[in-house]
Amino acid sequence: MKNRTAVISGASIAGLSTAWWLHRTGWDVTVIERAPAFRDGGQNVDVRGVARDVLREMGLFDAVAARNTTETGTVLVDARGAVTAELPSDGSGGATAELEILRGDLARTLFDDLPDGVEFVYGDTIASVDDELDGVTVTTAGGQHLHADLLVIAEGVRSRTRAFVFDDGEVEERDLDVTMVFGTIPRLDRDDDRWRWHTAVRGRQIHLRPDPYGTIRAILAYSPGDDVLGTTRDETLALVRARYADVGWEAPRILDALATSPDVYVDQLQQVRMTTWHRGHVVMAGDAAWCVTPMGGGGASLALTAGRVLTAELANTDDHDAALAAYDAWMRPLVDDVQDLPRGLKAFAYPQTRAGLALRRVVDKVMTSRAFRPLTAKLTQVAETDRALPPLTTP
Numbered sequence: 340m341k342n343r344t345a346v347i348s349g350a351s352i353a354g355l356s357t358a359w360w361l362h363r364t365g366w367d368v369t370v371i372e373r374a375p376a377f378r379d380g381g382q383n384v385d386v387r388g389v390a391r392d393v394l395r396e397m398g399l400f401d402a403v404a405a406r407n408t409t410e411t412g413t414v415l416v417d418a419r420g421a422v423t424a425e426l427p428s429d430g431s432g433g434a435t436a437e438l439e440i441l442r443g444d445l446a447r448t449l450f451d452d453l454p455d456g457v458e459f460v461y462g463d464t465i466a467s468v469d470d471e472l473d474g475v476t477v478t479t480a481g482g483q484h485l486h487a488d489l490l491v492i493a494e495g496v497r498s499r500t501r502a503f504v505f506d507d508g509e510v511e512e513r514d515l516d517v518t519m520v521f522g523t524i525p526r527l528d529r530d531d532d533r534w535r536w537h538t539a540v541r542g543r544q545i546h547l548r549p550d551p552y553g554t555i556r557a558i559l560a561y562s563p564g565d566d567v568l569g570t571t572r573d574e575t576l577a578l579v580r581a582r583y584a585d586v587g588w589e590a591p592r593i594l595d596a597l598a599t600s601p602d603v604y605v606d607q608l609q610q611v612r613m614t615t616w617h618r619g620h621v622v623m624a625g626d627a628a629w630c631v632t633p634m635g636g637g638g639a640s641l642a643l644t645a646g647r648v649l650t651a652e653l654a655n656t657d658d659h660d661a662a663l664a665a666y667d668a669w670m671r672p673l674v675d676d677v678q679d680l681p682r683g684l685k686a687f688a689y690p691q692t693r694a695g696l697a698l699r700r701v702v703d704k705v706m707t708s709r710a711f712r713p714l715t716a717k718l719t720q721v722a723e724t725d726r727a728l729p730p731l732t733t734p
């Protein structure tokens with residue numbers, strides 16, 4: 340029998356996981372990636388819950404563990420850097436998970452383990468999608484026509500191809516009014532291997548996290564956010580510098596270092612909520628389908644899991660629609676779980692006033708006290724389910 344064929348748009352965690360699994364079960368796979376070459380960049384992500392089982396099944400658990408960021412725990416610090424509370428980080432979950440990895444290292448681990456035969460088209464994007472009775476035809480901006488049994492859109496939160504297939508009523512892009520700037524900066528003697536997290540009034544956070552390369556990963560996150568989409572890197576950094584001008588601790592050093600950082604990634608947090616993730620021969624995966632943002636957490640875990648679940652559902656029935664519906668049904672509770680943010684979470688995470696910050700410090704103390712630690716540890720659980728992964732036999 341002829342192999343089934345898939346075109347996957349996007350070569351990051353969701354796209355690579357899907358390519359890995361589909362190819363292992365006999366599909367011919369072509370991946371289209373907008374970037375001119377494989378993208379290695381990105382900062383700290385983690386692998387939690389059922390995604391750990393997916394990695395085990397792929398035989399990649401140890402490879403991911405070996406590329407750990409080396410982070411040993413998570414502490415909240417005041418403007419002098421003194422620790423005010425320590426978040427629980429024991430077991431496989433916790434603020435610092437067992438599997439902490441840089442996005443680029445996770446993507447590279449998947450990419451290096453892809454079986455021979457997965458085709459890549461770099462520097463191209465889909466310009467049109469024609470869903471037909473016998474499959475789907477995509478035409479790329481570079482002029483390629485590819486006909487396949489399945490198109491998987493895994494283009495991340497700002498997916499363009501999504502709008503070719505789903506209408507506005509089916510896609511909600513919910514702006515969380517938080518700007519995040521991620522960058523790699525030099526490590527100094529005073530740095531250590533903990534995730535250090537400082538919160539200042541007017542909704543400004545600073546995070547410093549170790550990596551395995553002798554540098555430090557800095558994150559500035561603030562709300563209300565700025566409109567940074569469409570601004571240049573220098574314009575964005577100027578906005579951020581103004582925003583953090585009066586924040587103490589490591590802010591001046593980070594702002595100076597970001598100006599020359601080789602790896603700056605800026606995002607305005609936006610959830611993506613879709614009423615359905617499939618139509619005809621097209622299916623959505625990862626942030627393009629359900630971006631949960633770092634506020635919810637678990638984007639990489641869900642993206643990793645998506646490839647495994649989608650492939651199993653397609654292997655378990657010849658009824659295409661039923662398979663895609665089963666994938667949707669399996670993934671949706673995991674996504675809903677992290678997208679429904681607790682009321683008041685943003686005000687708590689991004690306090691605006693001195694009184695708000697003082698209250699936050701009290702609550703931090705209570706939540707990290709011995710009595711409340713088990714409850715607090717649960718807050719960082721994502722991609723947790725009692726359900727077994729859908730059965731899948733690989734040849």
Ligand SMILES: Cc1cc2nc3c(=O)[nH]c(=O)nc-3n(C[C@H](O)[C@H](O)[C@H](O)COP(=O)(O)OP(=O)(O)OC[C@H]3O[C@@H](n4cnc5c(N)ncnc54)[C@H](O)[C@@H]3O)c2cc1C
Nearest residue numbers: 349351352353372373381382464494495625626638639642
């Ligand atoms: C370079 C980079 C750095 C990141 N850094 C961080 C970080 O520091 N912290 C964090 O929490 N999350 C980060 N993320 C997001 C994180 O990877 C995702 O939230 C999560 O892993 C889900 O992955 P995904 O595969 O669904 O989407 P993404 O990781 O966003 O990947 C989408 C992929 O699709 C490609 N693409 C986009 N549009 C098109 C198109 N039209 N046609 C073809 N290809 C397209 C992109 O180049 C990218 O390779 C980063 C993502 C990228 C791409």
